[in-house]
Amino acid sequence: MLATLSDSTMWVALFQIVIINILLSGDNAVIIALACRxxxxxxxxxAFLIGTVAIVxxxxxxxxxxxxxxxxxxVEVVGAILLLWIGIKLLIPEDEDAELNASDNFWGAVKTIIIADIVMSLDNVLGMAGAANGHMGLLFVGMVITIPLILFGSAMxxxxxxxxxxxVTLxxxxxxxxxxxxxxxxxxxxxxxxxxxxxxxxxxxLGVLIVIGFGKLLASRQTPALSTEA
Structure with a gap:
């Protein structure tokens, strides 16, 4: 164990994993913030905690x-389509009567965080896997270290x-x-x-235009309905 801890190669790999994860976690923080707002x-x-731990x-x-x-x-085309829909959905205002389905809203946010981050992380994990050089334990530790950074970025x-x-639109x-x-x-x-x-x-x-265009269109149609119910 002591030999492992004193192995400079291990610490270099761990540092690389943490840096890669920080650089690639900007969109993760955006998803968490959008889903939980x-x-x-x-x-x-x-939702921050459950979603982030599940992602790791x-x-x-x-x-x-x-x-x-x-x-x-x-596979990536299907993932892209799924991500487009998630982006559009995040622009649609939710029903104001949140007390009736608070549990659904909570687990819905957690589900959105997990699905979107997994889809976006297919490419990301390859960079971290290369740094870990096949050491799954090292990869896990590196991602756990970055949890507070992702949570802080999301809260901000x-x-x-x-x-x-x-x-929100951006x-x-x-x-x-x-x-x-x-x-x-x-x-x-x-x-x-x-x-x-x-x-x-x-x-x-085109992806940006589709998400913002359809998201705003659906939001404008839903807003009058919510105002009428109120």
Whole structure:
């Protein structure tokens, strides 16, 4: 055990995992903040914790199969479509009568956090897996270390969203951009995109426009209905 702790290679790998995870966790913090912004403060904290811990556990397991999944045609296209829908959904206002379905809202936020982060993390875990060099325990420890950083970033974004609602739109747009990037990287589209390089830029931008456009459209249709009920 002491020999392991004194192994400089292990500490370098752990440092690399933490740095990679910090750099790649910006979108994770955005998702957590967006999904939890309408919950009561107590539920926000619980959803932060449950969602983040679940992400760490699932990403550790996902690392073992991520490199294989990314070679399967249309896996990233399906993930991109799912991410587009999540981004659109996050722009739609929830029913004001939250007390009747507080439990549903809470677990719905947790589910959104986990699904979106798993979809977005397929590429991310490959970088961390490379740094861990096959050591799953090291990968797990590295991600656990970054939990407080992800939670702090999410809490800070939540406060900013309350003061500046435009950040909600920008966050949802970010998910659309990530969805477009995922579609570009799908093996099934590689050959086609190789002959049309402009799609590498066009698809992420299209993702932003789809999320914000459809999200705002559906939100505008739902807002009058909520006002009428009130």
């Amino acid at each position: 309408s919950l009561p403060p107590k539920d926000q904290r619980n 556990l699932l990403m550790t397991g996902l690392t073992a199969v991520a490199s294989y999944l990314l070679t399967i045609p249309y 974004l939540m406060r900013l969203m309350e003061r500046f609602p435009i950040i 966050g949802a747009g970010l998910l659309g951009y990530v969805a477009g990037e995922m579609a570009v990287e799908d093996p099934a589209l590689k050959g086609f995109i190789a002959n049309a390089h402009y799609l590498e830029i066009a698809l992420p931008i």
